[in-house]
Amino acid sequence: MSDTPSPNPPNRPWLTVHIEHRFHHGGAGFHLHLAFAARAQRTVVFGPSGSGKSSLLRAIAGLLKPELATIQLHGVIVCNTMHGSQPRIFLPAEKRRVGLVMQDPAVFPHLTAAGNVAFALRGTEPSAQKKKVARLLEVVEAETLAERWPRQLSGGQLQRVAIARTLAANPSILLLDEPFAALDAQSRQRISQNLHQWARQRGVPVLTVTHNLEEAFVAGDEVLTLEEGRIMAQGAPEHVLSQERERLLQVLGAVPPPGPVAIPRREK
């Protein structure tokens, strides 16, 4: 793996997705049917539970093979399963260099926190590996947890280790699926800032999916709203918010208040 991600010229999408996939859960089916291009360094997909957010990320990461799809990362086709398309391409997850942090941290129980972070650093010189692990644990404020076993860690600590482990793999894009859900509000803000700073410094674009309205509008330069497997709106957070105000509030189960909606303060 190279140390720098592929350069991405401005305005050229770092991710283009076109997916049509039908899930069969017993009798009820769910249809993921969407197409979009992500250009903003921090893109957020906002949608309620069950809207297809996690499946979207799994498809981008290569953990789900959609029935019909074209997915490009930094201009490179990693999946092409469209009818009649030649050649049909499905790059496996291990070759995509996509960092994925899921809500379930899936920290390896047979390795310490440091061992987990070092998982993707095999082949690195031991002292360099140790330094990198320590630096990444600092990013997630988990430097004191290095020698602990996963069974000794809380849910929030496990999530921090999972984030550091993902960064260690030197991904060319980052996909975050509610990765801060188990953290308290203060830690969430700090670690989110550290993580976005880490990504910005390396030119690594971030796609976050969330059902948290505030997180969507604070952590995104661009927001897409997803509902029942379809993209409903895409644009700057303020633009999407005003355009989708009533519908979003309906999704959240709230009554639209009279007058303008207060937009949460954006993180700079």
Place this chain on the structure above:
Amino acid sequence: MDTVALLLTLRLALVTTGILMVLAVPLAYWLAFTGSRAKVFVQAVCALPIVLPPTVLGFYLLVALGPRTAFGRVLTHLLGHPLAFSFAGLVVGSVIYSLPFAVQPLAAGFAAVDRSMLDAAATLGSGRCDRMLRVVLPLSRGSLVTASVLSFAHTVGEFGVVLMIGGNLPGATRTLSIALYDQVQDFQYAQANRTALFLLGICLVALMLLYSRRPARNARSGDLV
């Protein structure tokens, strides 16, 4: 007790278990994670020795490894002697006969590994073989122990296949279970009793070893299964 037969039996069980671990791990990994239509067929073939009369398996192996087939002739030519009625022939028969006792616990253990662990490893750049070595095997150590102990104990107790393929050559193919049969045929009940008790003891100890291990805990809770 027939110490020559005892040593031969232990050697056969150790060699068979070692070979089975090498063969059964990739086979069980494939069975645990494949979506192939051939899976059911391979599963059934692997489980056949459980239900097949050992003499049937022994008979076909005898034919396959003997001069009646091209494979047997090539093998005889390569080794300089027929595989049947030799220790190597016993090993081949034992590996096939004990295959399900290695494959099934391993496949069950591999399939029980949390898929999210494998997904996480894949997104960290870990390929299929690497995932097996660095995630699946460490999380299935209990299944590896079970498969080894069962393979060993089952090989120690073989009779039909060993008799068919190995004959009854003292020092070469006469294992303890065959020695026991001979002792009974010769009305040497005291000796037969000692041999039988020893075999009973080995199997009992092996099973106690299995059951005395810590109960499997959920891998996600941070402990090993």
